[in-house]
Amino acid sequence: MTLTAHTAGPTARTTGPVAGDGILRRQRLRESAARTYARSFPIVPVRANGMTVEGADGRRYLDCLSGAGTLALGHNHPVVLEAIRRTLDSGAPLHLLDLATAEKDDFTTALLESLPREFADQARVHFCGPAGTDAVEAALKLMQTATGRRGALAFTGAYHGMTAGALAVTGNVGIKSPLPGGGEVTRLPYPYAYRCPFGSGERGARLGVAYAERLLDDPLGGVLPPAAMILEVVQGEGGVVPAPDDWLREMRRITAERGIPLIVDEVQTGVGRTGAMWAVEHSGIVPDAMVLSKAIGGSLPLAVVVYRAQYDSWRPGAHTGTFRGNTLAMAAGAATLRFVAASGLAERAALLGARISERLRRLQGRLPVIGDVRGRGLMLGLELVDPSRAVDSCGAHPADPRLAVRVRAACLRRGLIVELGGRHGAVLRLLPPLTITDEQVEAVLDRLADAIEAAASADDDADGESA
Known part of the structure; x- marks a missing residue:
């Protein structure tokens, strides 16, 4: 074939x-x-x-x-094609909802082996509908369930997807404006030295940290305790804006001290894109959840949320979807993850x-x-x-x-x-x-x-x- x-x-x-x-x-x-x-x-x-x-x-x-x-290895890489051919020739079922398969087990193994050890050792993996936006929805819903809270902290310039929850935490008003309401989202300034919201260039990151901390601690600040903070290590659609490592470490400190789960959206930054397997590795932060899609499927549709086991408080069927068992994507994704690491x-x-x-x-x-x-x-x-x-x-x-x-x-x-x-x-x-x-x-x-x-x-x- x-x-x-x-x-x-x-x-x-x-x-x-x-x-x-x-x-x-x-x-x-x-x-x-x-x-x-x-x-x-x-x-x-x-x-x-x-x-x-x-x-x-x-x-x-x-x-x-x-x-x-999405194409970490480019178009039709031999490693990806071989994984797809091998899976097709094996007669493996291509669609099985969320049943256990050898291909899923192998992908999950490859994924956890690629993640920072401190995070992966106590992690759970949830397979979502095959797009990053559904994984964002799942991560937000998970943290709402675990904390009993409703709101979220998100950032200017953010892009997290096109479904309702993901769109609520996205910053682009052009794609949000036709929808009624914007969700219970508190918008914080993302560090953007070239056009700093504080008009002070690189110093703006430090001001942004102070602003976030004081806003959350202000009893008259109008912000209820949120279910989560969600951020990108490098904003992609927002204009390729990398966050300073010190700022990321401060966001991790702020959320940890206040019991706010931190979700990192690595849909576009993951699988070696930023010069590390995962962008969080540059700063050394350990998030509570990571949203992954695009390159993890080896060019085929696949999306997951990986999160700390302590938040695994869902009931069966709490976040489901028909196309969570994409066997070909799992085979291609496992091959891609291993090839990126080995090469x-x-x-x-x-x-x-x-x-x-x-x-x-x-x-x-x-x-x-x-x-x-x-x-x-x-x-x-x-x-x-x-x-x-x-x-x-x-x-x-x-x-x-x-x-x-x-x-x-x-x-x-x-x-x-x-x-x-x-x-x-x-x-x-x-x-x-x-x-x-x-x-x-x-x-x-x-x-x-x-x-x-x-x-x-x-x-x-x-x-x-x-x-």
Whole structure:
């Protein structure tokens, strides 16, 4: 059996520029107005290998989106394909709700072996519906059950998903505004040195700690004891904003002293992305729960919550779902976790991330439209600004989302897939696979620099789907 882009008969017979145009046209007619990536990248991928994606028109692209961080090993990695083939050939059931299987047992073993020992030794794993947002829902519900409280502490710039509870703790008002109410959520300032909410740059992290602590202890502060605090070690959709390690340790202290469970959302930062297997390892904090998805499924849908056994107070069926027993994802995920660990890909991500950041800062020195370069490991961002406008209290020029859209389109024309995020959609996000080669690093940097220079000096409209 061969697993390739050609296994589906109609697709195999209709590749090429004309067929690709027809597929895009039908997508616009048939799919919902909520399309996102399809608008940014009007291409029809037909093959993919590693970091390379080939479109129906024969053009090839270097993929720095990686399924929004899902593809830790890139597209169709041999280790992943072998795990899938082996599982299919074994005759193992592909769907079994939450029954015990050898594949689930092996995945759970690989997962717990990869987690920080102090956390994993007393942990429980809950399999959720196959998306990070359901795992966030489960984590919040778990802590509400365990504490008997209802509220949550969340942060500005956060992104935790699209379902009701996850959306309530998300910071983006654009996607929250159509919904009635926002849940019992107290919003705290996330440390964002480039646009500090306190107008004081890096010192703002210390002020944020003091603000959170005093607010929680203020009998007139209006904040009831919450069921949990939820945070990201590096905010992804929020603009690739890494939290300082000292700030994270302070959040752990504040929550521990007040009996507030700490949930860390590692949906995008996990499996080596930030230069450690799990982003919490940089600061050494031990959370009460970790939300995991994306890369843990080896490119297939899978999501779990791992939490301290002391919180395991659910009754059977308290958080359930039909698609919790994705056998193929568990096999692919176990293979991915072990390969990342055995190959030292987290350590390589740290080295490459430092090298790329240095190059990007040199580029920033000659291109004033790059206001900030930040990130951790192979989770990097460039915030694009309008240098002709006055700076704010932190010395940052206003964000330039129109330039960012032009740069994204210019990158695509040069065979590079990058997506936007952050405040005002002005942050170019780089999420290459951990398997990116040195040659591909150079190609990405060359194409990115060329695209930024071209877009900054031109008034051309961005390519992309308009309807």
